[in-house]
């Protein structure tokens with residue numbers, strides 16, 4: 787999913803609901819959810835579940851970070867140090883279990 791598609795949405799929450807709807811539809815194609823009453827391409831209120839909205843947030847953030855910091859993410863995942871010219875260099879970023887960039891400095895300063 788390219789981030790340029792996100793530009794079609796003027797509101798963040800509308801984008802999240804659209805991505806959550808896609809997540810819900812994709813999940814209905816798997817066998818494990820076919821008995822929930824949802825199948826294939828459809829629109830229903832179940833696509834606005836908190837779980838699907840949280841997944842949508844992660845996907846939107848991940849795509850946006852990948853677009854802006856692909857080189858940094860590649861280096862972190864390979865265990866290589868970031869170039870000193872990188873805007874993230876002083877933040878000592880890491881990649882969390884969801885594949886999102888996180889700043890060790892920001893995490894430490896919150897506590």
Ligand SMILES: [Zn+2]
Nearest residue numbers: 824830832833
């Ligand atoms: Zn549904």
